[in-house]
Amino acid sequence: MSTDSDSDSAAVRSDSRISPVEPPYEGALSDTFARVMPPGVAPLKLFRTMARNPRVLQRMFAGSFLDQGSITLRDRELVILRTCFRCKCEYEWGVHVAFFSERATLSNEDVAATLKRDPQDLPPHEALLIGLVDQLHDHARVTDELWAGLARHYTEEQMLELIALAGYYHTISFIANAAGVQAEAYAPRFA
Incomplete structure (x- = not known):
């Protein structure tokens, strides 16, 4: 079993296919980002990209495993x-x-x-x-x-x-x- 599979690795894109939303963020989105990001840290590009579809963003956060779970x-x-x-x-x-x-x-x-x-x-x-x-x-x-x-x-x-x-x-x-x-x-x- 190979786990490195370099032969089929995709090249890192030099541009985004879906551009992240840019500040200023509307009220609900700003509140969402404030809940998931440490104070003073800008929202991740992934979160800003997912914000293009607020439903997807909210569902992903609802299913998040960033809380204290049963594993270390x-x-x-x-x-x-x-x-x-x-x-x-x-x-x-x-x-x-x-x-x-x-x-x-x-x-x-x-x-x-x-x-x-x-x-x-x-x-x-x-x-x-x-x-x-x-x-x-x-x-x-x-x-x-x-x-x-x-x-x-x-x-x-x-x-x-x-x-x-x-x-x-x-x-x-x-x-x-x-x-x-x-x-x-x-x-x-x-x-």
Whole structure:
């Protein structure tokens, strides 16, 4: 199983297919952005692009996994980073590295492991998370062996959250990639 698939990687677009809304934002949109962004940080280009369809923006925020869930922030971010990498979504991968890697106690080596074919650098239960993302991405299912390994570390509630998280970030990756959302200036790129 290959996870790097450089042969079919799409070139990063130099322009957006859907241009993000620009300030000043109307009242409801301004309030929405204020709820999801840290004070003093401009709304993400992804959010501003999705704002072209307020219904899509609101539904995506309603389904967000950025709240305190049943899994640790570190596990959540490993799943998100690997999902974004597998979807070749450099935009969302970079945003999550910039905003969450420090808070999730992910070292530079941990972040780099999310880009590797076989991340041996991670503790065993975290390598299982990478395997979960890879199997869902490649086959839309999980082997009994991987499920049993995960079940030694995670409850059924957490397993469902991990699966939903990977699916959610597939959708985010689809939007960012297809719409050609341009990288945030502060966000790192794939190494």
